[in-house]
Amino acid sequence: MKLSVKDMDISSGDALIGILNEKDAKLMDFHPGDRIKIVRGNRSETVMLNISVGKQSVPKGSIGLFEEVLSSLQLHHKDSVEILPVRKPFSLELIKKKLDRLPLACSEIRQIVSDIVHNRLSSIELTYFVAACYMNELSKKETLCLTREMAMHGDKLKLSAYPVMDKHCIGGVAGNRTTMIIVPILAAAGLTIPKTSSRSITSPAGTADTMEVLADVSLSLRQVKQVVEKTNGCIIWGGALRLAPADDKIIRVERPLSIDAESQLLASVIAKKASVGATHVLIDIPFGSGSKVLSRKKALHLKREFEDITGRLGIKTHVLLSDGSQPIGNGIGPALEARDVLWVLRNDARGPADLRKKSLAMAGMMLEIGGKAKRGLGLKLAEEIVNSGQAYRKFVDIIKAQGERVTKPEQIKPARYSLDIKSPRSGTITHIQNSSISKIARVAGAPADKAAGLFLYHHVGDRIQKGEPIFTVYSINKERLAFVKFAVRKLDGVVIK
Missing domain, CATH: 2.40.40.20 (Barwin-like endoglucanases)
Structure with missing residues (x-):
C-alpha cells in the first residue's frame, strides 16, 4: 500500500x-x-x-x-x-533462549547484534536481552563472540600507523581527566592514539564533555582520520560515529537501572578499541570505597578477563589497578576539569598534583608499551615531554585540528554564582565520596551547563580548620544553589575526623 x-x-x-x-x-x-x-x-x-x-x-x-x-x-x-x-525478528526467540539459561552460539549472537544495529528490536525487547545477560552471565566464549560481532557491525577507523595506542578507564571516579593529558604526551612522542570518548550519562562530565569546552568533538570518520594523520591523536565523541553502534544502544537501556553485566562491560570496552584499530591498550580499573569496583579482588578478576579476551583478539593489553576511593583533580564539571588539564599541561602550579602524577604514570607505561621508552624509563620521558612544553603544544595542535574554542586556562571562567561549602569542624579529611561529589556537581547544572560544577580545595589526608572552605560550587543561577545546599546536607560526602 x-x-x-x-x-x-x-x-x-x-x-x-x-x-x-x-x-x-x-x-x-x-x-x-x-x-x-x-x-x-x-x-x-x-x-x-x-x-x-x-x-x-x-x-x-x-x-x-x-x-x-x-x-x-x-x-x-x-x-x-x-x-x-514484517515478521517479528528471530532474535526474540534467541533472547527467550538466554532467559531460559541456555547458551547462545556465535551465529545466534551475530543475529542478535545485527538486529540491534538495524533497529529491528524495540527498546523493551533490547532491555530483555540486557536483563537476560545480567541474570544469566555470558560464558567466556559468548563474551568473545559478542565482542567480535559488536566490533564488526559498524564503521572502522583504518590507519596505516603501527602501533595504534588506546586507553580506557571503567569510570566511577569524579574528575580523573587523565585522557586529555595522556593523549598529547603520546602524540608528541610520535605514537598514534585516536581516542574516542563518551559523554556523561550519570556523572558531572565525560571526557567528551570536557574536551568540548576546548574543541569540537563531533567529527566524521573522515575528519577523525585527517586529524590523527596530522597530529597523531584526537579526543572526540564516539557517539558521533558508527563505531560498534550496538554498544551505544545497549548502554542506553542499561543506564536507567544501573545494570552493568560483566560480560557486556568487557564486550563494550573491547569492541570500541577494536573498531578504531587499537593494537596496544591500557585499561585503568579504579577500585576502593565509593568507586564502581569496591575490592581489589574484583579488580584483579576484571584484569584477568580483559587480558584474556583482548589476547584472543590480538590486542596487547596492560591493566592498571588504581586508587578509586576519592576524586582525582580539583575541578568537577566540564569547564573546571578542562582548566585543570590545561594547568597540568602548562606546568602551572595550580595544576592538581594527583591528576598530574596519575596521568604521567599512565603515559609512562604507554610509552614503554608503545616502544618509545625502555622499561622503567617511560615516566621520565613523559615528565620531559610535559616539562618541556611539548605536550601542551601538541594539545593545542589537536585542539586546532578538531576546531578550536579555547587553548588557555585563563579563558575558562566558572559559572557566575558560587557557594562555599565550609568545614563544620577542625580535623583531618578521612573520606570523600565520589558519588556524592558527582551528584552535587550535577545539581549545580553540570554537565549541561559547561561552566557549572565544583572546585575541591582539599583531598583525603589533608588537615582542615573549622570554617575553611572544603569546596566551592558554581552554577549559572541562584535557584540551583538553593538545591545544592539541600543536597550537601543530604549527601554527607566528606568525612572529617
Missing part, C-alpha cells in the same frame, strides 16, 4: 517510529507495536508502529514519520512511500 509521508517534526532520540491512521491500520490489520517496512526506491527501513486515533495528527492515506526515519530514508513531507508487513 502506498501512503503520503507526514513529517511529525518529532525525534524519538533513537527508536524508528511510524504512525498510521486507525482506519488505514484496521484496513491492513495492523496493530500498535507491529513492525512495518517503509520502502522508498531502493531504500527501506523497519519501524515500530503507533496508531493515531482521529484524523488531526495523521490523516487517512498518510503515514507519520519521526525524524530518525526521515533522515535514514532521506524522506520529505508529502513524499510517497510503500509500506509492507
Whole structure:
C-alpha cells in the first residue's frame, strides 16, 4: 500500500517510529507495536508502529514519520512511500533462549547484534536481552563472540600507523581527566592514539564533555582520520560515529537501572578499541570505597578477563589497578576539569598534583608499551615531554585540528554564582565520596551547563580548620544553589575526623 509521508517534526532520540491512521491500520490489520517496512526506491527501513486515533495528527492515506526515519530514508513531507508487513525478528526467540539459561552460539549472537544495529528490536525487547545477560552471565566464549560481532557491525577507523595506542578507564571516579593529558604526551612522542570518548550519562562530565569546552568533538570518520594523520591523536565523541553502534544502544537501556553485566562491560570496552584499530591498550580499573569496583579482588578478576579476551583478539593489553576511593583533580564539571588539564599541561602550579602524577604514570607505561621508552624509563620521558612544553603544544595542535574554542586556562571562567561549602569542624579529611561529589556537581547544572560544577580545595589526608572552605560550587543561577545546599546536607560526602 502506498501512503503520503507526514513529517511529525518529532525525534524519538533513537527508536524508528511510524504512525498510521486507525482506519488505514484496521484496513491492513495492523496493530500498535507491529513492525512495518517503509520502502522508498531502493531504500527501506523497519519501524515500530503507533496508531493515531482521529484524523488531526495523521490523516487517512498518510503515514507519520519521526525524524530518525526521515533522515535514514532521506524522506520529505508529502513524499510517497510503500509500506509492507514484517515478521517479528528471530532474535526474540534467541533472547527467550538466554532467559531460559541456555547458551547462545556465535551465529545466534551475530543475529542478535545485527538486529540491534538495524533497529529491528524495540527498546523493551533490547532491555530483555540486557536483563537476560545480567541474570544469566555470558560464558567466556559468548563474551568473545559478542565482542567480535559488536566490533564488526559498524564503521572502522583504518590507519596505516603501527602501533595504534588506546586507553580506557571503567569510570566511577569524579574528575580523573587523565585522557586529555595522556593523549598529547603520546602524540608528541610520535605514537598514534585516536581516542574516542563518551559523554556523561550519570556523572558531572565525560571526557567528551570536557574536551568540548576546548574543541569540537563531533567529527566524521573522515575528519577523525585527517586529524590523527596530522597530529597523531584526537579526543572526540564516539557517539558521533558508527563505531560498534550496538554498544551505544545497549548502554542506553542499561543506564536507567544501573545494570552493568560483566560480560557486556568487557564486550563494550573491547569492541570500541577494536573498531578504531587499537593494537596496544591500557585499561585503568579504579577500585576502593565509593568507586564502581569496591575490592581489589574484583579488580584483579576484571584484569584477568580483559587480558584474556583482548589476547584472543590480538590486542596487547596492560591493566592498571588504581586508587578509586576519592576524586582525582580539583575541578568537577566540564569547564573546571578542562582548566585543570590545561594547568597540568602548562606546568602551572595550580595544576592538581594527583591528576598530574596519575596521568604521567599512565603515559609512562604507554610509552614503554608503545616502544618509545625502555622499561622503567617511560615516566621520565613523559615528565620531559610535559616539562618541556611539548605536550601542551601538541594539545593545542589537536585542539586546532578538531576546531578550536579555547587553548588557555585563563579563558575558562566558572559559572557566575558560587557557594562555599565550609568545614563544620577542625580535623583531618578521612573520606570523600565520589558519588556524592558527582551528584552535587550535577545539581549545580553540570554537565549541561559547561561552566557549572565544583572546585575541591582539599583531598583525603589533608588537615582542615573549622570554617575553611572544603569546596566551592558554581552554577549559572541562584535557584540551583538553593538545591545544592539541600543536597550537601543530604549527601554527607566528606568525612572529617
